[in-house]
Amino acid sequence: MKCETIKFKKQPKIIGSYSIVGPKEGEGNFKDYFDYIMKNDLFGEKTYEKAERKMIENAITGAIQKAKLSVKDINVLVAGDLLNQIISSSYAARAFNFPYLGVYGACSTMAESMAVASILVDGGYFENVVCCTASHFSTAERQYRFPLELGNQRPPVSQWTVTGAGSCVLSLNGKGPRVTMATFGKVIDWGVVDVNNMGAAMAPSAMETMLSHFENTKTTPDDYDLIVTGDLGKLGSEILIDLMEDKGIKLGVNYGDCGQMYYRRDQQTLCGGSGCGCSATVFNSYIMRKLQDGQYKRVLFMPTGALLSTTATQQGESIPGVCHAIVVENDEG
Amino acid sequence: MNEEERIKAYNKYVKAKIPKTRPFPTLFNSFWVGGLICLIGQGINDLLLYLVPNLSEQAAWSYTLIILIFIAAFLTGIGVYDKIGRFAGGGTIVPITGFSNSITSPSIEFKHEGIIYGICVKMFTIAGPIIVFGVVSSSFVGLIYYIVGLFM
């Protein structure tokens, strides 16, 4: 049977999670939940790329510590980020003595890496697997857009790349919320060419994954305490609600978008946060905390990614999107 | 619905959904900041002519522009120009100071890639087209002028 959804038999547990964010993010709506807030975007490094790498390293060690394990217990690392050739993850992996799988799903990398890690753990091949993703405003800005010092205005649909890294450890042993299902998404392109309007480019892929997830698992939005997309932003999440309504599914108050909720209104981020770090930091701080508290029993976490590159957009290509979903449950509370 | 129609319909829907900027404050800001930059330029020019009496008018203009370019490059360096730019938009892009900003900002941004491949190569990533278009189009005008001159 052709089915995009995996139901895990052994259900790997998330036994440790760690988030680290930049100073601007540390003033946002989730500020009380982050594990570490950097005082400076450079994080004591010389370049922003090196800062991003250090964030990943710290997030990985932080998550391992919170899982009450040591680096020796980790079997494999699954990580990704936004930079070309995912250098931040790969160079961060250099500092550790375990195998590394690089994954790229743009801003959906957190769910993709967790789904891949869950398969590895569930299949019994590895015992403890670490997932990590990060993004940095200053590195993303100069790779995708303009130099930081250029005096230009941001269009009203644009989003703000989150400076932050999130990491978690998956294992069959220990205690923690369980990853029960994962749905891999198709690459969907509905012809949006505006590189600033990534929310609109990614919303159809979120709809597609959501529909197939609900169909494959025979669930409805009401079965989840929280349905959360990654970085559709204000505009993108409104579009998703409209698209789902067209398909006859109503997203109610249990639906939210990490990017839209990330910053306070007076932080001038227009449509909200974006980037790998957006969904990764929210998941590994706020959502994990609420799952552990028992406030949420079942969460559908489905970050979206815009698979664009400057070369493709300059050649006139439209922006394809992808969305991966995982379901995290915690009955113990 | 086929693929093409769906793309069209979706893009139309998205376009209608995009939040509109309130044009008044940004237009007003770009107006007065842009005007002020021009005013400063005129002030520098008049001051130069007053202080150095035997300066030709053309030389005074050149000095004025060089001083404005210097100020903009400096403000870019200390990280102030982008803040003004966010506030004023066109008011800081259109004057010659915007040209200076567009050269200095990538140079600073890419300095960690080295002096040759960072600063020097990336210097014209934004300003390059301005110089290319300016030179090509004005040379074209010169060519027409030359050809017309041959027959007159």
Added chain:
Amino acid sequence: MEIFLDYLWVFLIGGFICMIGEILIITTNMTSARILVTFVLVGVFLEAIGVFDYISAFAGAGINVPIIGFGASLTKGTISAVESQGLLGIFTGCLTSTAGGISAAIIFGFIFALIFKSHTKK
């Protein structure tokens, strides 16, 4: 009084040109490189049809400081070089007249790039 009126013109015309730039940004989502290219071409055109000097006479810095003035001075240099040097002027004229501005931008850009670091936006 007269000098006040002169400065008022400079302010109004300079501000108006910048505002047109902003209107272009809002309505077409143009990036700053495209805006600057457009305005340079406008300057080249205004100079080519001989209108620029009339505007410049009363607008002063109002039209010379915007990048339009840069375009105009490119063309002005080319035309006067064609007059004095003939065919060669097509190639030598434009950059001669704007050498000051371009060199200044390169020199200051280079020096400040060596001195300063990029700052994160807040």
